[in-house]
Amino acid sequence: MNHIGYETELGQCICGDSLKELEKLEDGSVNLVVTSPPFALQRKKEYGNEEQNNYVDWLCRFGEIVYKKLREDGSFVIDIGGAYKKGEPSYSLYQFKVLIKMCDVIGFKLAQPFYWHNPSALPSPIEWVNKRKLRAKTSVNTVWWFCKNPKLCKADVTKVLTxxxxxxxxxxxxxxxxxxxxxxxxxxxxxxxxxxxxxxxxxxIPPNMLQFPNSESNSQYLRYCKKLNVKGHPARFPAALPEFFIKFLTDEGDLVVDIFGGSNTTGQTAEKLLRKWKSFELSKEYVASSVFRFSENEKAAQSYYEEIMSDGWITIGDGQQSLFCDYNLNAR
Structure with missing residues (x-):
């Protein structure tokens, strides 16, 4: 095993380039790819984000490989936030350009657009909202649900009734x-x-406007980050978001993949829902800290983290205590 990262009973979190790791998967083997890529923001973030001018082509390179790896009844779900153009209070169309290229060039079908409303979102962008008071705060992300074949695409809305x-x-x-x-x-x-x-x-039947607050403050992941003096990933999405689509679009035993793993919220959610999963993340620090989600205690968390930071690979045992502790899928 040459990978850096860890594995659980059902999945693997791998430190690596998603373009390369995706290619290793068998064509037509993935049931669902659900992810939240770095957004095309003007201000550079520590977790990495592409310039707006290059963003559409950059993200669609991943989409081309995802298309090959998905089953005919599979889905590709992207949470993609908005941004403003540089130097002016006009909204960028980049997420809509992604939508058009994914469909017109790569061949995906838009099964349905979803929208995620985060009622706890802070006012942004600062220049146009906080300082000049010219715009309302942005609190809704677009969530594109793509499929290869809309007539075959696996989906069951009765699994996500409200x-x-x-x-x-x-x-x-x-x-x-x-x-x-x-x-x-x-x-x-x-x-x-x-x-x-x-x-x-x-x-x-739920609407396609999903309302989940993104206000995690005392999860096991954040507690261990604080106790071990490790900086957590700054752009996590709530577990409720991947949970909705995993339940809606897959069955137990299906394979769920996140190509921008971050703190591995998707992997933890998939494990809890008894789906197989793979999570790819380029940053070794984020991979190492994401193991806190699966650690049975602080001592294990520190040991796992240090081993991964030393380019190691961790196998977390089959005991369910470590996999499910301090995690409530019903929490919102």
């Missing part, structure tokens, strides 16, 4: 109080009848 509202629960319990007439055609074109509206389907 809890019914209080009013809907009352309607299901006693439809006569809410539906006075049966089989009434609404102005929207929907037929309103008691039988269909009062049926309990286990939850409501």
């Amino acid at each position: 809890p019914y509202s209080e009013r809907m629960q009352k309607l299901i319990k006693n439809p006569d109080e809410f539906v006075k007439e049966d089989n009434v055609l609404r102005p929207s074109g929907h037929m309103l009848n008691k039988a269909s509206w009062s049926k309990n389907n286990g939850g409501a």
Whole structure:
């Protein structure tokens, strides 16, 4: 094993160039690639981000390989945030240019656009929002859900139903109080009848606007980073985001890949959901600290971290204590 990183019972986090690591995978073997690449921001970030002028071609190089590695029923999900053009308060179109090239050049189909609203987002960009007060803060990312074949693409929305509202629960319990007439055609074109509206389907179909706060503050990952004086990854997405798409688009035992692993939120989520997974991350420091998500205690966390930083490879045992400790998929 020449890799730097670690493996668990179901997956591997590998320090390496995703372009090279992706090529090692068998064509048509991946069920889902879900990732959040570095955004095309004007200000350079420590985790690395491409210039806006080069960004579309750069990201689509990964898309070309992902297309080959996906199964015919597989999906490619990209969380991609917005940015402003340099020196002026006008919005860049780079994420939409990515969308067009992925579809028109590489061959993906846009299964459906999603949008992630982070209600805890801080006001940005600073120049146009905080200082000059010319724009509202940006709190919504585009999330492109691509597939190879929309007729074959694996998806089951019943796996990601949302809890019914209080009013809907009352309607299901006693439809006569809410539906006075049966089989009434609404102005929207929907037929309103008691039988269909009062049926309990286990939850409501979710919208394509996903609202998850990105306000992690006391997770095991961050606690160990603080205790061991290790700087955590500054641009993590909440576990709820990959969780939604992993549940929606895969089954247990399927292979989930993250090509910009960061702190390996996707890998931890996939492991908890009993999916096989691979996570690729170019930074050795981020790979090493991401092992905190799978460490059973502080001593193990420090040992794993030091071994990976020394170019080592860690095999985390089959004990489930280390894999699942301090992690709640239902937490929002």
